[in-house]
Amino acid sequence: MKKYDALYIFVNAPKEEAVDPLTEKVGAEITRLGGTILGSEMLGQKTFARELKKREAGIYVRIRFELDPAKVADLRARYALMEDVFRVQILAVDDRREALVVEQQARRKARAEAAAAEAGEAEPEAAPVEE
Numbered sequence: 001m002k003k004y005d006a007l008y009i010f011v012n013a014p015k016e017e018a019v020d021p022l023t024e025k026v027g028a029e030i031t032r033l034g035g036t037i038l039g040s041e042m043l044g045q046k047t048f049a050r051e052l053k054k055r056e057a058g059i060y061v062r063i064r065f066e067l068d069p070a071k072v073a074d075l076r077a078r079y080a081l082m083e084d085v086f087r088v089q090i091l092a093v094d095d096r097r098e099a100l101v102v103e104q105q106a107r108r109k110a111r112a113e114a115a116a117a118e119a120g121e122a123e124p125e126a127a128p129v130e131e
Contacts, residue, residue, distance in 0.1 A: 002066065025082070
């Protein structure tokens with residue numbers, strides 16, 4: 001099993017709250033093919049750069065899942081038949097790259113905390129103002 005990130009665009013949902021049933025429907029296709037869903041994230045409604053098929057905006061959802069690489073083509077074919085799914089982009093997750101990104105984020109956070117602590121020590125405390 002390999003990890004994948006899929007970005008879905010839904011255009012038939014009138015509100016962002018109505019996307020949950022569509023997300024469950026998309027997730028059911030993954031589990032039907034023997035995959036497991038690791039997580040999902042609602043990215044919200046975004047306007048397209050230009051009009052696509054007479055649509056101006058869509059609701060974006062990212063789902064991370066594990067699936068056998070041989071079944072990804074079958075999954076794309078199933079999504080092509082679903083009217084609710086406007087566009088799908090499926091990308092394989094590179095574990096080495098992901099570990100590097102997590103490590104870089106941890107280093108940045110540690111540097112920011114150290115800088116904040118250093119800045120806090122450098123500034124003298126202000127005397128309370130008496131009224």
